Amino acid sequence: MSYIPHTETEQQQMLAAVGAATIEDLFEAVPATHRFPPLDLPAPLSEMEVQAELMALAEANDHAQSFAVFRGGGAYHHYIPAAVNHILLRGEFYTAYTPYQPEMSQGTLQAIFEYQSMMCALTGMDAANASHYDGATSLAEAVTVAYEVGKRKRSKVILSHAINPQYRAVARTYHQGTGIKFVGDKGRADISDLIDMLDETVALLAVAYPNYFGQIDDLKNLAEKVHEAGALLAFVVNPLALGMFKSPGELGADIAVGEGQPLGIPLSFGGPYLGFFATRTEYVRKIAGRIIGETTDQDGRRAYVMTLRPREQDIRREKATSNICTNQGLMALAAAVYLSLMGKTGLRRVAELCYHKAHYAADRINALDGYTVDTTKPFFNEFVVKCPRPVREINARLLDQGIIGGLDLSADYPHLNNHMLLCVTEVNTRAEIDALVSALEEVAR
Amino acid sequence: MTQPTIYEISAPGRTGVTLPALDVPAAPLPTDLLRRDLNLPEVSEVQVIRHYVNLSQKNYAIDKGFYPLGSCTMKYNPKINEDMARLPGFAHLHPLTDEAGAQGILALMHQLQEWLAEISGFAAVSLAPAAGAQGEFAGILMIRKYHQERGDTKRTKILVPNSAHGTNPATCTMAGFEVVELPSDDNGDVDLAALRAACDDTVAGMMITVPNTLGLFESHILEVVKAVHDCGGLMYMDGANMNALMGVVKPAELGFDVMHYNLHKTFSTPHGGGGPGSGPVGANERLKPHLPGPVVEIVEPADDEHDAPLYGLRMPEKSIGRLKAFHGNVGMHIRAYTYIRINGARGLKDVSRFAVLNANYVRARLQDTYTVPYPRICGHEFVLQGHFEDVDDVHALDISKRLMDYGIHPPTNYFPLIVPEALLIEPTETETKASLDAFIEAMKKIAAEACENPDLLKTAPHTMPVSRLDEVRAAKQLVLCCAPVSAALAAASSG
Numbered sequence: 047m048s049y050i051p052h053t054e055t056e057q058q059q060m061l062a063a064v065g066a067a068t069i070e071d072l073f074e075a076v077p078a079t080h081r082f083p084p085l086d087l088p089a090p091l092s093e094m095e096v097q098a099e100l101m102a103l104a105e106a107n108d109h110a111q112s113f114a115v116f117r118g119g120g121a122y123h124h125y126i127p128a129a130v131n132h133i134l135l136r137g138e139f140y141t142a143y144t145p146y147q148p149e150m151s152q153g154t155l156q157a158i159f160e161y162q163s164m165m166c167a168l169t170g171m172d173a174a175n176a177s178h179y180d181g182a183t184s185l186a187e188a189v190t191v192a193y194e195v196g197k198r199k200r201s202k203v204i205l206s207h208a209i210n211p212q213y214r215a216v217a218r219t220y221h222q223g224t225g226i227k228f229v230g231d232k233g234r235a236d237i238s239d240l241i242d243m244l245d246e247t248v249a250l251l252a253v254a255y256p257n258y259f260g261q262i263d264d265l266k267n268l269a270e271k272v273h274e275a276g277a278l279l280a281f282v283v284n285p286l287a288l289g290m291f292k293s294p295g296e297l298g299a300d301i302a303v304g305e306g307q308p309l310g311i312p313l314s315f316g317g318p319y320l321g322f323f324a325t326r327t328e329y330v331r332k333i334a335g336r337i338i339g340e341t342t343d344q345d346g347r348r349a350y351v352m353t354l355r356p357r358e359q360d361i362r363r364e365k366a367t368s369n370i371c372t373n374q375g376l377m378a379l380a381a382a383v384y385l386s387l388m389g390k391t392g393l394r395r396v397a398e399l400c401y402h403k404a405h406y407a408a409d410r411i412n413a414l415d416g417y418t419v420d421t422t423k424p425f426f427n428e429f430v431v432k433c434p435r436p437v438r439e440i441n442a443r444l445l446d447q448g449i450i451g452g453l454d455l456s457a458d459y460p461h462l463n464n465h466m467l468l469c470v471t472e473v474n475t476r477a478e479i480d481a482l483v484s485a486l487e488e489v490a491r
Numbered sequence: 492m493t494q495p496t497i498y499e500i501s502a503p504g505r506t507g508v509t510l511p512a513l514d515v516p517a518a519p520l521p522t523d524l525l526r527r528d529l530n531l532p533e534v535s536e537v538q539v540i541r542h543y544v545n546l547s548q549k550n551y552a553i554d555k556g557f558y559p560l561g562s563c564t565m566k567y568n569p570k571i572n573e574d575m576a577r578l579p580g581f582a583h584l585h586p587l588t589d590e591a592g593a594q595g596i597l598a599l600m601h602q603l604q605e606w607l608a609e610i611s612g613f614a615a616v617s618l619a620p621a622a623g624a625q626g627e628f629a630g631i632l633m634i635r636k637y638h639q640e641r642g643d644t645k646r647t648k649i650l651v652p653n654s655a656h657g658t659n660p661a662t663c664t665m666a667g668f669e670v671v672e673l674p675s676d677d678n679g680d681v682d683l684a685a686l687r688a689a690c691d692d693t694v695a696g697m698m699i700t701v702p703n704t705l706g707l708f709e710s711h712i713l714e715v716v717k718a719v720h721d722c723g724g725l726m727y728m729d730g731a732n733m734n735a736l737m738g739v740v741k742p743a744e745l746g747f748d749v750m751h752y753n754l755h756k757t758f759s760t761p762h763g764g765g766g767p768g769s770g771p772v773g774a775n776e777r778l779k780p781h782l783p784g785p786v787v788e789i790v791e792p793a794d795d796e797h798d799a800p801l802y803g804l805r806m807p808e809k810s811i812g813r814l815k816a817f818h819g820n821v822g823m824h825i826r827a828y829t830y831i832r833i834n835g836a837r838g839l840k841d842v843s844r845f846a847v848l849n850a851n852y853v854r855a856r857l858q859d860t861y862t863v864p865y866p867r868i869c870g871h872e873f874v875l876q877g878h879f880e881d882v883d884d885v886h887a888l889d890i891s892k893r894l895m896d897y898g899i900h901p902p903t904n905y906f907p908l909i910v911p912e913a914l915l916i917e918p919t920e921t922e923t924k925a926s927l928d929a930f931i932e933a934m935k936k937i938a939a940e941a942c943e944n945p946d947l948l949k950t951a952p953h954t955m956p957v958s959r960l961d962e963v964r965a966a967k968q969l970v971l972c973c974a975p976v977s978a979a980l981a982a983a984s985s986g
Contacts, residue, residue, distance in 0.1 A: 048833075049566075049567055049569060049759075049834075049838075049842075049920070049921050050841055050842070050845050050920050050921065051921070051922070051923045052845060052848075052923070052924065056923075056924040057848070059924070060848055060849075060851075060852040060924060061848070063852055063855050063856060064848070064851045064852055064854075064855045064868075065855065066851070066868075069844045069845075069847070069848050070844075072847050072848065072851055072868050073708075073739055073847070074868070075707070075708035075709075075710060075867075075868065076708055076739060076740045077712065077713055077740075077745070080740050080741070080744045080745060081739065081740060082738065082739060082740075082840075083612070083738070083740065083741050083744065084836075085609060085610065085737070085738050085836035085839065085840065086609050086836070087606055087609060087610075087831065087835055087836040087839070088832070088835055088836075089835045089836075089837075090833060090834055090835030090837060090838050091832055091833060091835070092833075093571050093833060096571065096575075096829055096832045096833050097571065097574070097575070099832065100575045100578060100599075100825070100828075100829060101578060101580075102595070103580070103595040103596065103598060103599050104578035104579065104580025104581050104595055104596075105580045105595065106580070106594050106595030106598070107580045107581070107584045107588070107592060107593050107594070107595040107596055108584075108588055108589075108592030108593070109579055109580045109581075109582075109583040109584045109585075110583035110584070110585065111579045111580075111583050115585055117585050117587055117588070119587050120586075120587075120816055120817075121585055121586050121587065121816075121817065123583070123585065125510075127507070127508050127536075129507070129536055129539060129540055131577070132540070133539075133540070133543045133544070133547075135573065136543075136544065136547040137552055137553070137554030137555070138547035138548060138550040138551075138552045138554065138555065139543075139547050139550065139552070139763070139764055140552075140568070140573075140761045140762075140763050140764070141552040141553035141554045141568050141761050141762070142550045142551060142552040142553075142762065142763075142764040143558065143560055143563055143565060143762045143764070143765075143900075144762070144764065144765040144766075145764065145765065147551075147891070147895070147900065147901055148957070148960050149892065149895055149952050149955040149956070149957055149958070149959065149960070150550065150551040150895055150900060150952075150955060151549075151550055151551065151764075152546070152549040152550070152956050152957055153546035153547045153548065153549040153550035154546075154550055154764035154765065156494065156496070156546055156549075157543065157546050157764075158764075158765075159496075159971075159972075159973070160496055160497050160498075160973060162971055162972060163496075163498065163972040163973040163976045164531060164532075164976075166971075166972050166976050166977075166980065167529065167530035167531055167976045167979070167980075168529070168531070170980070170983070171980075172971070172972070172977070172980055173969075173971045173972070174971070176765065177765075177766070179621035179622065179625065179767075179815050179820075180621065180815045180816050180817075181816060182813075182815050182816040183621070183625075183814070183815055210816065212813060212816040212817070213816060215812060215813040216812075216813050216814060216815060216816065218812060219632070219783070219811060219812035219813055219814055220628075220665075222632065222635075222666075222667075222811070222812070223632065223635060223665065223666040223667025223668070224665075224667055262521070262524055288526070288529075289529065290520075290525055290526065291524055291525060291526060292524060292525065292526045293526055295980070295983070296526065296983070305816070312577075312582040312583060313582065313583055313584055313585050313586065314576070314581060314582055314584070314586075314821050314822045315581065315584045315585075315586050315588075315593065315596050315817070315818065315821040316586030316816070316817025316818045316819070316821055317586075317621065317767070317815070317817060317818070317819055317820040317821050317822060317823075318621070318766075318767035318769075318820040318821075318822050318823060319816075319817075327969075330969065330971070336765065337971060338971070339965040339966070339969060339970055339971055340965070340970035340971075341960050341961045341962065341964045341965035341970075342960070342961050342964065343957040343958040343959060343960050343961070344950075344958040344959050344960075344961070345957075345958050347493050347957055347958075348493045349493075349957040349960050351960045351962055351965050353962070353965040353966050353969070353971075354966055354969075355962075355966075358657075359624070359657040359658050359660075359661035360656070360657035360658075360906070361657065362657075362661070363657045363660040363661060363670075364660035364661060364663060364664045364670040365664070366657070366660075366661040366664065367665075368661065368665065369624040369627065369628060369658045369661035369662045369665055370622075370624055371622065371623065371624045371657075371658050372622035372623060372624065372755065372762075372765065372766040372767070372768040372770075373622075373765050373766040373767075374621075374763075374766045374767045375763050375764045375765030375766045375767070376761075376763030376764060376765075376766065376767060377763075377766075377767060379543075379763075379764065382497075383539060383543060385531055385532075386497050386507060386531075386532055386534055386539045386542070386543075387506075387507035387508050387534075387536060387539050388506070388507070388508055388531065389501075389505065389506045389507060389508075389531050389532055389533045389534060390506075390529050390530070390531045390532075390533050391506050391533070392506045392507070392508045392510065393529060393531060394529060395510050396510060398513075398520075399510065399511070399513060401518065401520070402513055402515055402516075402517050402518050403513075403515055405518035406515035406516060406518065409518075424521045424524060441589065445589075445592070450585065450588065450592070453587055472510065472511070475514060476514040476515050479515070
């Protein structure tokens with residue numbers, strides 16, 4: 047086997063040192079009746095054969111290099127500069143462990159410190175952690191933080207229905223064993239309805255920015271109302287939209303969470319992605335996950351280390367508020383490299399390309415007979431289209447033309463039957479958008 | 492030497508990308524919604540590459556050398572895994588693609604579910620959990636749901652041995668359970684008498700690592716399982732140490748009801764400097780309906796053997812629910828699939844055989860120099876004490892830091908908690924005898940240095956980019972952002 051280097055001679059020398067006749071003798075503590083069961087797995091294959099098998103499986107998928115993708119809904123097809131992948135493929139980064147030994151891990155530690163800095167700049171928050179699993183679990187962890195800040199006396203959490211339905215489901219999964227009650231997202235409550243639900247039992251109010259339908263809600267006075275009620279305010283944000291829109295910090299949020307996938311991470315059928323979590327200084331000691339801090343070494347040199355460690359499960363054990371250990375560190379590195387490459391002007395440019403192209407598409411589709419775009423609120427790069435036929439049928443027709451159409455909203459929002467959530471990014475050319483518009487026009491006939 | 496931060500090499504007007512021109516008419520911008528400033532660095536591509544390449548070179552990694560980090564299974568991560576996960580058909584596949592357009596990846600995920608189930612003997616596997624800790628959380632929520640469905644609401648406790656990973660007790664608390672810590676006996680096993688005394692009708696289940704965190708196969712594992720089952724509790728196996736068990740024993744056959752796998756330990760997916768991992772969870776028939784979702788199922792069987800079935804993503808009947816958006820860390824599933832396919836049954840069994848041989852070899856060669864508190868045949872890892880009776884002020888931490896000067900990553904230190912000055916050593920199967928011998932020699936030299944020149948250890952490391960860090964300062968004078976970002980944030984909040 048290519049990954050096991052032992053020669054027959056070495057094996058014998060090692061067994062002699064151990065004082066065993068065979069390797070099998072080392073397993074006598076395993077109950078004999080259950081020892082060495084047959085494994086019904088296929089025979090080993092060479093790397094060459096495995097590669098052929100996987101290439102065939104990969105090509106059996108409708109992927110974004112052979113289709114024009116207009117689907118978002120929490121995962122976005124953006125251009126990833128070549129340099130990102132080259133850094134991720136550095137073995138020194140991707141085959142390293144968690145930086146528990148800082149003297150041997152300054153590369154990871156400084157890179158994640160810089161990631162934290164860029165996420166703070168983007169969100170307008172004071173502190174970010176080194177990542178959660180994805181945007182959904184970041185929201186679930188925000189609920190825990192708010193519950194702890196409220197000294198576990200406030201047990202109600204208000205969720206906007208316009209937060210990604212999967213995120214809301216995950217928050218409920220996470221808190222099924224605690225006393226937290228989720229409200230606000232069963233109907234179609236708007237922001238002012240959510241404000242009306244605030245009372246002294248509310249720990250957290252969470253909204254999405256842009257919301258699941260791509261829209262920017264009017265959130266100007268929200269923070270004031272939430273804080274008057276003594277609760278925390280969380281924004282679930284698309285980080286790419288923050289390239290142009292006001293930061294959650296500027297709008298008064300206490301916690302900003304979201305999915306970092308748009309920042310240089312491939313679609314990969316849903317993972318690995320990047321849950322980011324940022325907050326204000328006063329809550330930093332309540333948050334879960336790893337945090338990198340700056341310090342000095344014994345010789346006075348600037349250096350980085352995992353800090354506020356006593357919050358974490360390996361030290362606090364049953365008193366920890368989260369069990370998170372492994373995070374999405376390499377994906378945080380991807381975001382750091384992406385944001386470094388884009389920089390101040392590049393990220394703004396990408397965000398504006400998305401914005402303009404989405405608005406061009408929306409205008410053209412809105413002009414088609416049978417289609418209506420929801421233009422009641424400003425939007426970023428996703429928008430809702432009311433269609434003349436079931437979305438499933440439309441998408442089947444689009445697929446024939448090499449287009450992956452928008453998301454069918456009817457499964458998660460029954461009142462949005464025949465409504466499609468369309469997404470346009472910088473990768474969609476005018477020709478692709480025009481082809482989409484023509485295809486939609488054709489389907490309506 | 493201190494390397495500047497990416498912000499310190501930034502200068503106005505630079506960028507590291509070129510972007511296409513706008514090819515559609517510009518839409519009016521909602522000016523009152525726009526931000527005024529965005530404090531990201533401004534650097535060129537070559538600066539970015541040099542910055543991160545230079546940073547990478549301050550790291551230690553498996554690709555550079557031996558990494559005997561107990562409980563973490565730092566085995567070699569085959570390069571083919573990385574290439575396969577990056578195939579365009581996987582990397583550029585949207586997670587909400589219609590099922591008909593995702594049959595390739597769904598077939599792969601389904602096959603991986605089946606293989607993992609076969610390796611552990613369980614009835615079904617869900618690939619949804621993103622990491623080991625999330626797999627644990629899923630498993631304990633499944634146990635909770637099982638009792639609830641039966642109306643058995645008085646079961647509020649989970650038993651956890653005192654040798655457990657910290658994630659175990661933290662998981663129980665997250666799921667709303669009370670943790671009852673069980674002592675270990677002189678042999679390193681769960682204290683059976685204490686276990687039996689704790690078993691009653693308030694016990695929902697028990698979490699245990701096999702082999703345990705001392706690297707030992709529990710001598711009375713069948714008795715442990717029986718005691719918990721007899722009181723109506725269920726058994727959770729922490730599968731972090733599965734690298735000792737493939738083709739050796741199937742946890743389900745020992746009576747476990749549910750376990751998680753760490754694809755980033757046993758199945759060679761990389762650790763990424765902290766993640767991402769992947770922590771699939773397997774369950775027997777009893778707990779299968781409660782698996783987290785979605786799982787991949789055959790929704791339409793194949794017409795004949797030359798035809799493929801139709802796969803789809805479904806929520807199990809009485810699922811604990813969704814653990815993350817979408818379908819798990821799929822990129823890790825692809826790597827693990829590749830690894831299992833290359834190894835086959837024979838290869839996986841060899842993985843465990845040689846992992847255990849390597850650990851026992853190092854143990855046997857070091858037990859005359861260091862105290863090995865449980866001097867018996869071990870699994871894939873073992874504990875020794877990083878302390879010498881005659882040099883009282885040299886500790887496991889000092890030995891760890893000194894190992895860096897020999898070009899070796901330290902073992903896990905101060906875990907498990909039940910062994911004072913613990914050094915938990917896991918060589919893994921991918922190491923040559925020569926690299927083990929180099930480690931053994933380094934450990935022996937360090938033991939000699941501890942007597943002759945203890946200061947050499949206490950001031951170690953001497954050859955790394957930085958010396959020991961002031962961790963107290965890091966926690967007291969919190970600096971969590973590069974200076975230009977914190978300064979701008981402070982200015983924004985005061986103005």
